[in-house]
Amino acid sequence: MAGPLYARYVPPKPGSTTAKPQTTLATSNERPITDFTKQQKRKRDEDGSAHPRMSKKKQTSFAKEDSAQEQLKHGVTDSSTERAVPDKVNGAMRKDKQPSTKRKKEKKKQHEQQSEAPETESDLPTQHKAILAKYQRSTQRSESLREQQPTDTAPDDTEEPTVLHDLVPLPQPDPAPESEYKPTFSTLPEWLAEPVVVRAGERTPFKNLNISPKLLSHLAEKGYENTFAIQSAVLPLLLPGGSGQQGDVLVSAATGSGKTLAYVLPLVEALKDNVITSLRALIVVPTRELVTQVRDVAELCVSGSGLQVGTAVGSHSLTVEQEQLVQRSGRYDPDHAEELEQRAAKRVMRSIDADDDLLDDVLTCLPGHVPEYRSKVDILICTPGRLVEHIQSTRGFTLDHLEWLIIDEADRLLDESFQDWVDVVVGSLEREKPHEALSVKEQVLSKTWYPPAKKHARRVICSATMTKDLEKIGALRLKRPTLVSATDTKETTEAMEAERKEYSLPTTLDEYAVPAGDGGDKPLYLLQLLHNYVLNTSYKSTKEADLDTNTSDTGSLGSSDDSSSESDSSSSSEDSEGDISDSEDAAAAHEIPSTHPSRAGRLNQTAKKSPAKVVSGVLIFANTNENTTRLSHLLRSMDPSLRIGTLTISAATSEGRKALRAFRQAKTQILVASDRASRGLDLPDVRHIINYDMPRNMTSYIHRVGRTARAGKEGTAWTLVEDRQARWFWNDIARNAAISRSSDVDRLRVDIENLEKTTKARYTKALGRLKSAVEQE
C-alpha cells in the first residue's frame, strides 16, 4: 500500500509569468504508486468501476483526482479552483514517475500553452468554458443565498407569539446565596493572628493565684485585692508552675490596664528564692521616667525577698552606674593568673590585646589572683541605649545568667534602633557562655557528648499598641509565643474578634474634638476650653449660667434642654467650616446635648465642682519641644493664676523630675508636655488630656489620651482640631474601626468670638511678650 500522500501547495512566486504548480511532500516515507495500484487505476479508467473494497470517500477522491489531472493537462491554473489543489499533488506525483526528458518536454509544452493562454471567455476551449460556467453558477448561487439570509439585528416581525396552553414555566428555586469570602489563610502566624482574648472586667482574687503570702501582703498594702483583666490572663501563664510552659508571652492591652504588675509579679515570684545575686531579669523601657515608675512597682514586690533592683539610664554617669551594677573582686587561681599576667605584660609592650580591658584589672589584683565580677543586681530596669553601653563597655556586666527579658512599650522600642539594641541584646543572650560562667553542674555536663542546651531567657513583650510587624518581632527570637490581648471595653470577646479591633481605649474615657478654625487662635481656644470646661475656675459663674439657663455665648455645650439644642444647631449651621465637609457633618451628629445626655451630665458635674480646689491635673500635649515651651510661656502670661509645669525631651533629668514631682503632688495643676510624657507614665489624678497639637499618628493619640482614665478612673481627652486636620482626625482617629472605644467622639464648639475685651487684650499682650522673648533667645 502506498503511504499517505499529504502535500502542501506552494503558490507561485510573485512576478513569475508561469503558474507552475509546485508541490512539497509532507511525509518522508512516500513511495511511488505500486504497479498494483497503477493496474487498478488503469482498469478503473477503462471501465469506470471502482475497486470493490474501496470506500465511498476514496472513490470520490479518485474521481476528483482524475478531474484535476484533466485540468492540469489542459493548463488550468491552481487559482481557478481550490478543490484541484490536493489532486494536483497526485498529478505531480505521477509526473515524477515519468522519465525526466519526457517531463521536461511536457513542462515546456505546458508553458507554451499557458503563455498563449486565451484572454477572453470565447477564446477558451469548450471543456474549460464548461468548468468556468459551472464555477460562475455556483458563485452566483452562493451570493443569492447570502442575500436571502436574515441578519441578526433585523426584527423578527413575522414570528408569532407562543401560546402556552396551560403550560406555565416551572417554578425555579432562588439562586443559592453566595457565601461571603473568608480567607482560610493568614499572612500572620497562628499565634499572632488569633490571640488569647481576655474578657473585659474579668477579675481574679490575687490569693487564688500561685503567689507567695509575702507578695500577697505587699499587694494588699497597696489595696490590690483582685487582678485586672489582663493580669488574670497573663499571671497564670507566667507564674511559676503556671500553664505557660515557659513559652514567651506578648501582652497587648489598653493603657492603664495594669501591664506593669502583670510582668513584675511573676518574675519576682520566680527569682525570690535565688541565694546568689546575678543579673537574671532585664526590663527595657523607652524613657527614664518609665524606668523610675517601673522601679517603684518592682521595689514594692521585692521588699523582704532579698532581691536587688537596679536601674540604668542614659542621663546618669556611666562610671557611677558601673560601680552600682558590678562588684569586682579577686579569686585565687594561680594558673590562670599567670597566663593573664603574661598577656598583660605583653599588652604593656603594645604587642597584643590592646582592647582587652580585663587585663587592666589583672594588674590591680593580688598575686596569684584573677579578677572576678559579680552582678550587684538581680533585676535591672534600663533604657535601651544605656543597656548597650553596659554590654559593650562594663567589665563583668553579662547577660549570661539572664532568665527574663521584659520589653515594655515594645512597639516604640522596636521601631527605633537605639544603637541596634535588639541585635546587641539578643546576640549577647545567644552567645555561648564562657567556661567560668558555667555552674559546676554545667561545667561537668558541657564535657559530655550531650551538653545541655542553653537556657532560653523568657521574653515578655508588652504594649498598648502592639506591633504585628513580623520582622521586628522576629528579631527577638521568640520561642513558643502566645499573644494575650485584653480589651477594657464593654464589647464581648466575640464582637472584638469579629471586628478585628486591634487597639482599645479605656471605657472610662470620654473624647471630644474641639474645632479650632484655621489654628491661628488656638491659644485662645485652649484658654476658653481650660476655663469653661476643664478647670472651671475664673469663668465658672458664666459657665454655670450657661449650663443652667442655656444662654451660652461661650460654647455650644449646655444641658439637654430643647432650647439649648436649638441654639446649638443654629450656631453649628452658621459655622461653615471649609474642608471639614462630610466627616465633620457626620461628627456633628455627636454634638453633646442631643446624643450623649449621660456624658453631658457627667461634664455638668465636672463643671459644677468647686473652682477653689483643683482636684485633678491637666496634661497638655504639644508636638515639639519648642511648641511646648512657647505654649507654656504664653499660657502663663495670658493667665498668671494658672500653675503650670513644663516637660520637654530636652529638659535635664532633674528639671523633668522636678516638673513631674510638682505635678504629682498637685503643686502645679497643668503640665505642658511633649510626647516624652505620652508613653507609659502613670500620673495619679490626671483627669484631662488636651491635645493642643494634633498627635502625629493614631498610636500617638492612643498613648497620649491613655494618660487619663487609668485603672478604671474617669478621664476626658480634648483634641483641638484645625480645619485642615478635621478630615484626617475624624477618619483616622475618631472613627477608626481598628480602635475599640465605649462611646463615640463628640464635638464641642468653643466660641472665642464673644470673648471679653480684657481677655483679648491680654492675649495680644501675651503674644507680644512671647515674640520679644523668642527674639531674645
Ligand SMILES: Nc1ncnc2c1ncn2[C@@H]1O[C@H](COP(=O)(O)OP(=O)(O)OP(=O)(O)O)[C@@H](O)[C@H]1O
Ligand atoms: N490589680 C490592680 N488593682 C488596682 N490597681 C492596679 C492593679 N494593677 C495595677 N493597678 C494600677 O493601675 C495603674 C495602671 O497600671 P500600669 O501603669 O501598669 O498600666 P499599663 O497597662 O502599663 O499602662 P500603659 O500602657 O499606659 O503603660 C497603676 O496606677 C497601678 O498601680
